Amino acid sequence: MRYEGNIYRPPSEARSYILQCTVGCSHNRCTFCSMYKDKKYRVRPLEEIQADIRMAKLYYNDVEKVFLADGDALAMETSDLVEIVKDLYKTFPGLNHVGIYASPESILDKSLDDLKLLKETGITIAYLGVETGDPELLKEIRKGVTYEEMVKAGRKIRQAGILLSVTVILGLAGRTPRAVDHARNTARILNDMNPDYAAALTLMLAPNTELYKKMKKGEFEIPEPFEILDELRIIIENLDVQECEFRSNHASNYVAVKGRLPYDKEAMLGLINSVIENNDLKYLRPDYLRGL
């Protein structure tokens, strides 16, 4: 298998064959993100991607899950994506899942008909980094879209019949009173989108990010662990979503909760509140075990 640079995938795609369709991220400007800083965005030639599929056939014979990388494979031409997805289903008879990273801009650039075509061809789930629902913070982190545009992008994926999985980031507003607005507005944007899956990650900064440089200059401070947990509590408390699986079990988090909303809301809040009340670091994932 041929890969260029570091390859990232959502935790739930751990067992997927990863097919690199694009190199890097078409946006690549978010102030907290280090993932594709070393890459200049480009779409790989279709023939090269199809050759990779042939190689994967020889190596795996059959696969059930494929994940299309890099950061924003949805930015490819729809006709090329359709070719790739058709080729995958033809090559792997056991295939039943094709996941893809999607930036809000590339979702908005596609027509609803394009997205429906991708769903019919076999893309089953799209992963969208929402990060925050706070309109000001969205601007500050240079996500490239407004609150309204982000909601529109998320809803468009669902309207096309593709499962929507989103991530939000605890600690993104820093150690300031604005953290409360970040948490409340993040619950609000999740309510407006009603994703099928939502995951909370905790901010961890790599040295090649703008936010890390701000932190080093004393202009940004990552909240303390129990302040992070308070953000998580506020988000869950304010969630009003239907049939949504919510998780904070990513390796960056201090406490793992997982549940189906609205049914498990009280149990999830009970767990978080008991950890906050105990106020004891021993109940948190230690920093040396945290990671991105």
Ligand code: SF4
């Ligand atoms: S967070 Fe997502 S959209 Fe932003 S630079 Fe990183 S990969 Fe690109």
